[in-house]
Amino acid sequence: MDNQELINFFRQAALEVDLAMQADLASIESGLLGEVLFHGIFNGGKRIRPQLTLICAELTDGARRPDRQRILDLAIVFEYLHAASLFHDDVIDHADQRRGKPTANAIWGVSPVILAGDYLLSRAMTKAGAVGGAEAMALVGRATEAMVEAEFLQARTAAENNTSEENYFKVAAGKTGALIAAACEAGVYLGGGSPEQRAAIRLYGENIGLAFQIIDDLLDYQGDPARTGKAVGNDLGEGKMTLPLLHAMRRAGLEDRATLEEVLAADGDGKTARFAEVMDLIGKYDGFVYARGRANELIAAGLAGLSCFRAGRELQILKGLAGYVLRRDK
Amino acid sequence: MDNQELINFFRQAALEVDLAMQADLASIESGLLGEVLFHGIFNGGKRIRPQLTLICAELTDGARRPDRQRILDLAIVFEYLHAASLFHDDVIDHADQRRGKPTANAIWGVSPVILAGDYLLSRAMTKAGAVGGAEAMALVGRATEAMVEAEFLQARTAAENNTSEENYFKVAAGKTGALIAAACEAGVYLGGGSPEQRAAIRLYGENIGLAFQIIDDLLDYQGDPARTGKAVGNDLGEGKMTLPLLHAMRRAGLEDRATLEEVLAADGDGKTARFAEVMDLIGKYDGFVYARGRANELIAAGLAGLSCFRAGRELQILKGLAGYVLRRDK
CATH class of the missing domain: 1.10.600.10 (Farnesyl Diphosphate Synthase)
Incomplete structure (x- = not known):
């Protein structure tokens, strides 16, 4: 498909x-x-x-x-x-x-x-x-x-x-x-x-939801506003601790961590003004790579369980949707 | 009981x-x-x-x-x-x-x-x-x-x-x-x-609710603040068209109706200031008597349907509750 x-x-x-x-x-x-x-x-x-x-x-x-x-x-x-x-x-x-x-x-x-x-x-x-x-x-x-x-x-x-x-x-x-x-x-x-099939589809659904959220987090930093229809940096401006930033905070050395905390302690405009700096630090500590990796893992785990369903068009659609969640740029 | x-x-x-x-x-x-x-x-x-x-x-x-x-x-x-x-x-x-x-x-x-x-x-x-x-x-x-x-x-x-x-x-x-x-x-x-019993108890419940509301309306005009714990006249102040007032509006002659409409067109304090006047007009057109009569009728109709249940303590309680709804002064 x-x-x-x-x-x-x-x-x-x-x-x-x-x-x-x-x-x-x-x-x-x-x-x-x-x-x-x-x-x-x-x-x-x-x-x-x-x-x-x-x-x-x-x-x-x-x-x-x-x-x-x-x-x-x-x-x-x-x-x-x-x-x-x-x-x-x-x-x-x-x-x-x-x-x-x-x-x-x-x-x-x-x-x-x-x-x-x-x-x-x-x-x-x-x-x-x-x-x-x-x-x-x-x-x-x-x-x-x-x-x-x-x-x-x-x-x-x-x-x-x-x-x-x-x-x-x-x-x-x-x-x-x-x-x-x-x-x-x-x-x-x-x-x-069956109960087994219900458990499998629950995991698929929950993981699709989580992966969707992670990709949302990534787009808020790395998205193309011309595609997404919204500016980047909203999450940072609102002080939202999304996965890429959380990972960078955890991995950062003392000095970089202090910088991130300083940015987060600023008001909304103050945070937004330092968006590029935060982007760089997240990149430095592989926050984006890590988040995308987690999304991939979640989708893979969700799909793996679907082997308890017969092959067919519906299964293709669920796999296609999972792929779309990972690939989407808007 | x-x-x-x-x-x-x-x-x-x-x-x-x-x-x-x-x-x-x-x-x-x-x-x-x-x-x-x-x-x-x-x-x-x-x-x-x-x-x-x-x-x-x-x-x-x-x-x-x-x-x-x-x-x-x-x-x-x-x-x-x-x-x-x-x-x-x-x-x-x-x-x-x-x-x-x-x-x-x-x-x-x-x-x-x-x-x-x-x-x-x-x-x-x-x-x-x-x-x-x-x-x-x-x-x-x-x-x-x-x-x-x-x-x-x-x-x-x-x-x-x-x-x-x-x-x-x-x-x-x-x-x-x-x-x-x-x-x-x-x-x-x-x-x-049975379906008949369910219909009967629905009517009882709905009518208890309506009667309760009507008595609430009456207490808001005629209640004793020492008993109810709240001042009279709140409904009028908020411009609420409760049953006693509705009845008076419908029955009032041209001049009295104009007075009531003038009061209702005033702001909250303006309405409250003319509470006694409105009380008198509702009394003049039997608004309180009418509302109490409607509550009595509703309760009577609600109780009449209960004959499809066996006599006993529970039926006594439902009748007692209906009486309480009509008698309550707080």
Whole structure:
């Protein structure tokens, strides 16, 4: 499966997901609630989570596989959860812009956006229960709780200047990995997969999420703004301890470490002003090489487990997606 | 069953609910998340919703009734949902105080409180699914969605100066009635009740919620601050169109109606300054009598349906609670 085939596949699946969400949300009574939800959900997102559910539901032999509509109904749960978390994140961060457009809270204020997030969270969980029963509910519940716990862990480690790599991975696993893993596992569950297959796809999903996050970290230093559509150095400016920097901090000699700490202690503009210097130090201590190596390892480990599924088009797509996560430059 | 017996019963049940919640929340990893949740949940609330689940689970003959722990596990779901909505309400309203204590957002800021609400909402729904299956999930999901839709309806009717009684009841049914009705129905469901019994207890729960709201409206005009612990006139000051006022507006002659509209068009202090005048006009048009009459009717209709349950202690408690809702002066 070449790159274009992969892109075509995902484009088609995204369309199917969008149509399912539009039909599902038609029952909302309040006009404003509907507007807020549509603004947040139909924002050019790639629908990666529901697409994974759709693919993973087809991975198994599927004698017990339900019809396409039921799979779609469970798939959109994961887009709803993602959108709910973005609504609340944007309120918490006072964010005005997302993907170059005004956020819902910038347009309508905090109140309807908090409520819209609650509505989506509730609707997602109800839907998961209705379509996939208590088992799907438990999957979704664990992922949502992990996302919240990760936010608290992130806030605490930031407050404590905790720079352990273990914490970095714990936060990334909760914030990004947990929901992707749940989306994958939900598909295999619907498709009637074995416990071994469910464990394998969880690992794939979690590692895809972690690798995605690491590549995000790299692009924030090394990306081409003309490709990514955003300036480099945001993470440093915000004092975010991402993997390349964490590695450099750990490996640096006393003097270089002191320099990095001095930069991190400066205010936002002060940090940004010394971006090139930090880039050089990360490079000197192989922070970028190390981070990319970790992403490669994670993807390799995630893919290795997939041997418990039959070979076929869906497995090709999962491998293609893993390759895309590593290769992406935007 | 006299008043003291009723109070003793509820005190005992509240203790049981509190212990169940404490045990359940012990698994939380983040220290701050735990602190925020405990502050919001263990705040002197009466636990009315979970108590209703406990009572209603015992209403039926109960050949299929699960053990007490499982009933408790479903009961606390309704306290979690209530607490989640209070967390988010207080953020939305920028509230500093609740029950005479600082709110969680006053202590820890907006971010952990939004997340704590999300956590509770998710945990409640997961628990409902795990204990009561897809049926309990659907109950909880409908109630949560109704609560959000009601918030939007309330905001819209306020913006449009819509003063219809129909809207008043729709908002109250969504904001207060839906969750109480779901707590009651969940109990009867666990107890193995028939569809007829489930419909009857829903009506009871919804009407208890509506009557509770109406009595709240009355106390905000006629209450004794020494008993209620809060000043009268808050609703008027905030421009809230509660039932006594709505009725007076509808019945008032041209001149009196113009006076009421003039008061409502004033700013908060301007409204509060004319509280006595508004009291008189509501009295003149029997707004208080009318509202109390509606509360009585709702309770009577709610109780009438309960004849499909066997006579016994639980039915006595439900009747006692209904009487308390009407009689309460704080």
